[in-house]
Amino acid sequence: MREIKEFTDDRLKSWCIHCGTTIADVPSNRDHVPTKSLLTKTCRERGASYDSGAGDDLDYLPQVIVCQRCNSGFSSDENYLLCVLHAVVAGSLYPDPNKHPEAATILRSNRQVVRSLKAEPDGQLPLFENLEPFTLFPDTDKIKRIILKNARGHAYHEIGEPLFRMPDHVMFVPLERLSPKQREAFEASETGEDLAVWPEVGSRMTVHLLDEEAMSGGWITVEPGRYRYSIGWSDAVTVKTVIWEYLATETCWER
Secondary structure, three states: OOOOOOOOOHHHHOEOOOOOOEHHHOOEEEEEOOOHHHOOHHHHHHHHHHHOOOOOOOOOOOEEEEEHHHHHHOHHHHHHHHHHHHHHHHOOOOOOOOOOHHHHHHHHOOHHHHHHHHHOOOOOEEOOOOOOOOEEOOOHHHHHHHHHHHHHHHHHHHHOOOOOOOOOEEEEEEHHHOOHHHHHHHHOOOOHHHOOOOOOOOOHHHHHHHOOOOOOOOEEEEEOOOEEEEEEOOOEEEEEEEEOOOEEEEEEEEO
């Protein structure tokens, strides 16, 4: 995706969006939103090349400044979600390396996660229907933490709005389990005439709107087939994501 320079109020950039710590008082660094590990290796390498000044301007990966402690604190849960997704794609916690080489490598390198997925049926997440049952019982709190982390980052990156309080709801569900009506509602965007509130002046989303490239709730693709997100902000700040065209998520902060 193309990088867009933003010109939001600098006072909105004073704190870590996750813990509220004043950025100037603590070590900080750039956090990729979405989590880089959810993207392909090729996409990550192109993003790194762009960051170094050598890549194509369409290879930009969204980033926000957060405190170093928060950034590193999400690593374990990010890795957990990655393992769950790979198990979903492969249909096994022990995938065939010839059929699913990436999944096999990731899961083989994270045996502690594999063991936890086998041992603790805390929250059922049915992954397939009409097939030989393969059901995982992931820790939903771990998954929600990463969904929330990315949602906060997307809202901050696109509309310049730091959202410190907990959201009113965080939802995730396999995309294929939505009914046609639910899928239509999930994918829908507001039109320009529907906008009751415009985003922060100078935000990246304002540039999108002025260029007629996006509407409230319109989808922004980071990597085709791997990750896309949308943001609505009129009646509530609502961040939706689709991960690997499999997992649909929605995080909402009521006004």
